[in-house]
Each structure stands twice: as C-alpha cells, then as structure tokens.
Amino acid sequence: MTHRVLILGGQGRIGSSVARDLATYTSAEITVTGRSLRAPLDSPLQFLPLNLEDIPRLRQAIKNCHLVVHCAGPFHHRDGRVLKICIEEGVNYLDVSDHRSFFQKVVAYREAAAEAGITAILNTGIFPGISNSMVRQGVEQLDSADTIHLSYVVAGSGGAGITVMRTTFLGLRQPFEAWRNGQWQSVLPYTERETIEFPQPYGKTGVYWFDVPETYTFAESFPGVKNVITKFGSIPDLYNHLTWITAHIFPASWVESPKGIEFFSHVSYAMTAVTDRFSGVGVAMRAEIRGRKNGQATTHCSTFVHKNTAVSAGMGTGSVAQLVLDGTLKKPGLWSIEQALPTDLFERAMESRGLMIQQSAQSVKRGQSPQPPSP
Incomplete structure (x- = not known):
C-alpha cells in the first residue's frame, strides 16, 4: 500500500526540507500545501492550495491521508485544530512546533489521541x-x-x-x-x-x-x-x-x-x-x-x-515520519519527541541519514x- 502524506506549510524552508527527505527515503505520495503555488514542484511532490482557516477543506485533505506533518508556523499563534481533526479522522500526526505555548494548547488532546489510537508527536526537527x-x-x-x-x-x-x-x-x-x-x-x-x-x-x-x-x-x-x-x-x-x-x-x-x-x-x-x-x-x-x-x-x-x-531539520522530521509510516514507531497518544522515540530508533535514523x-x-x-x- 502506498502511504499518503500531507505536509502543511510544505513550501516553506523547513516544510520543503521535510518533503525532500520523505521523497528520498520513502515511496509515499507527498502533498504539500500553501495558499498558492510559489514555484514548480519536483516530482513526486504534489501541491494542494489550502488555507488552514478553511476547516471543511482542511478536514477533507486530512481524511484522505495516512500522516499529517504540520510545518505551518510560527506556532506561537497556532491552535490545535489540525491535531483535533487528525484525532477525529484517525490520522497520525507530526509537527515541527517550537514553542511551549503550542504544547500547552494541545496537551489537552492527550487522552483523545490515545483513545483514537493515533501516534501524535510534537517538536520533531532539529x-x-x-x-x-x-x-x-x-x-x-x-x-x-x-x-x-x-x-x-x-x-x-x-x-x-x-x-x-x-x-x-x-x-x-x-x-x-x-x-x-x-x-x-x-x-x-x-x-x-x-x-x-x-x-x-x-x-x-x-x-x-x-x-x-x-x-x-x-x-x-x-x-x-x-x-x-x-x-x-x-x-x-x-x-x-x-x-x-x-x-x-x-x-x-x-x-x-x-x-x-x-x-x-x-x-x-x-x-x-x-x-x-x-x-x-x-x-x-x-x-x-x-x-x-x-x-x-x-x-x-x-x-x-x-x-x-533547515536541511537537518527536514532530516529530523523526515526520519521520524518514515518510522511512523512503516509501522516501526507506533505509540498511541500525544508525545514530545523525546518521550516517543526510543534511543535505538533515534540512532538508527541518524545513521540512515549519515548524521x-x-x-x-x-x-x-x-x-x-x-x-x-x-x-
């Protein structure tokens, strides 16, 4: 089965680095989003115009994939809507969030993520x-x-x-x-x-x-x-x-x-x-x-x-996404990266990227x- 990955904010420097890493190390179908297409995309990436304020369209995009990678910062002003929809649709979730205020907003979804059986991991990247x-x-x-x-x-x-x-x-x-x-x-x-x-x-x-x-x-x-x-x-x-x-x-x-x-x-x-x-x-x-x-x-x-x-951030997130996609990393609930990723898998991921x-x-x-x- 070919996995489908949705990268929100996938045209930014970090999001595009994640997309390139996944395209290199997996056979997933990768869709990147943004308000409009900034530049032609390299194969096999696809583009989906999307505004995160458009909840029905966001939900439709999420329900059609196996993994969402949230790279649409800055996260100071983001809420938990993407994670909430992932929980409701049973879709695994990663993000590159980099501020405690976002963690404090979404931590309330811990129990719901565990009950839904999805693996949701925060703070991936560098x-x-x-x-x-x-x-x-x-x-x-x-x-x-x-x-x-x-x-x-x-x-x-x-x-x-x-x-x-x-x-x-x-x-x-x-x-x-x-x-x-x-x-x-x-x-x-x-x-x-x-x-x-x-x-x-x-x-x-x-x-x-x-x-x-x-x-x-x-x-x-x-x-x-x-x-x-x-x-x-x-x-x-x-x-x-x-x-x-x-x-x-x-x-x-x-x-x-x-x-x-x-x-x-x-x-x-x-x-x-x-x-x-x-x-x-x-x-x-x-x-x-x-x-x-x-x-x-x-x-x-x-x-x-x-x-x-930026490239190393893409490798950090991409390697975790690869582990989630292939089923090696499956930990239902909501976690920060150090809580979710065992050291042996971390060391294997770093070695696979030459880091x-x-x-x-x-x-x-x-x-x-x-x-x-x-x-």
Whole structure:
C-alpha cells in the first residue's frame, strides 16, 4: 500500500526540507500545501492550495491521508485544530512546533489521541527534535541525571525563511518559566550569556537563555532532573549583540507589535542574506548531562554539527515520519519527541541519514567539581 502524506506549510524552508527527505527515503505520495503555488514542484511532490482557516477543506485533505506533518508556523499563534481533526479522522500526526505555548494548547488532546489510537508527536526537527533525542540518549547513559544543559548555535539564517525570523522575535520580550533547582523560576530571554565551545568550524561562541519547548517537556520527561538549561546563540556574534539590544533596549511597543516584529524579521533576513555567504547556514548543538554513574559524579556530553540547519531539520522530521509510516514507531497518544522515540530508533535514523552524534563522558572523583569534556 502506498502511504499518503500531507505536509502543511510544505513550501516553506523547513516544510520543503521535510518533503525532500520523505521523497528520498520513502515511496509515499507527498502533498504539500500553501495558499498558492510559489514555484514548480519536483516530482513526486504534489501541491494542494489550502488555507488552514478553511476547516471543511482542511478536514477533507486530512481524511484522505495516512500522516499529517504540520510545518505551518510560527506556532506561537497556532491552535490545535489540525491535531483535533487528525484525532477525529484517525490520522497520525507530526509537527515541527517550537514553542511551549503550542504544547500547552494541545496537551489537552492527550487522552483523545490515545483513545483514537493515533501516534501524535510534537517538536520533531532539529531543535527541538534531534536535540531532544540527544538529551534522552545522554540521560540513559547515567544511573541518575541532575542537570540538563542544552546549547544551540545557528550560523546566519540557518537556511530557513522569514517564518523562523518571526519566531525568534516573537519570543524575545516575554519572561518564561525555567526548571531550576527543582522548581519553576521566571527567566528573561537573551540573558545570562555563556561562552560554549562547540565543535569546529564554530568553536567558542556566546549563547543566551531562550524559551523553547524543551525547557518545559524535559521536566516532565525526566522527573529526577532538577535543572534544565536551554540556551541559543547566533553566528556571527554581532547578531547576538543586536538581538540583545532588541530584547533589552528598544521600547516594548516596537518589538512586541505585529508591525515591529515584521520590521525586525525582514531586516534580519536581509542582513543574513549578505552574511550567509561567509558564515554559512549551519547548526551546532551541545547536550551536557550531569549526574551519577556507578556512584561517581559523571558528565555526559554529546555534540552535533550540520552545514545546513533547515536541511537537518527536514532530516529530523523526515526520519521520524518514515518510522511512523512503516509501522516501526507506533505509540498511541500525544508525545514530545523525546518521550516517543526510543534511543535505538533515534540512532538508527541518524545513521540512515549519515548524521553523526559525538559522545563522551567524564567521571569526577569525590570532592572535585565536574568538568565537561571537550566536544
């Protein structure tokens, strides 16, 4: 049987990357949606004009497929209508959602998804996505984990489009709750700069607190963990300083208004169109898990690098979609990616795409402070 996949927002940078990955690794019939066709599609992709506000037409599109992949961000303003229809029609669901507000909206559908027998997985992609599975991989290497420190850095635009720029600016001015010392504490985005050493070609660069769904889901996924730190930065470092100024110096009325967000997003996108030529559009991630192994304090560190952020996001989501389509990954209910994807399947998926996760661990003798190993 040929599986039918519907990719909402499939003409965007992330959605099109997911479509290309599925076309490469599966024989599925793939339909991508958008308000209008922007450019001719490569075979075997098909196009369906669709507005997500048109509920009857959306329902008809969903009921005719086996899997829906929701890539139509930004997810700050999305509700759970797509997931709700998937549950009602018995269709499996994945998304590339990247904000906790969306998770908090759709978590109410957990029981309904389980009763419908569909597999619904949130936060697939690169970060969140591959990053979440790196953390699960590291936590499972220890007897107990106390602290998760997850850092990301993106070069230039990351190969993504204007929607990702909007996502960044939408989250700049709002304090968020972070899991620190076993309780929720308010944190301001783009504060507490740290210098993290990422693998080459990125090396040492600055990262800052940033509101991502991992901050929220890890506290649930790994109940023994007392601290979840999630920090993000850009290359070149000039963008970090400009973003900090936007977050902390400019009047809130400029940054928080729809017109302001559009202005900053388009200016940033224009700037990266120039700097991408020498910075590249890659991504690096570093997951550091601190805990205990065989009675000793131990730090587990894993790193990931890819030359194109959008392409690697497509691989992250596409590999999960492939597992769902072939029946290897079947977990009725609604889950974040680290809750749904076992580590052995994650490692197999990464290997199938030629993606490498570098891992190392360091035990620390009693009386000494853990020092993370070099990536």
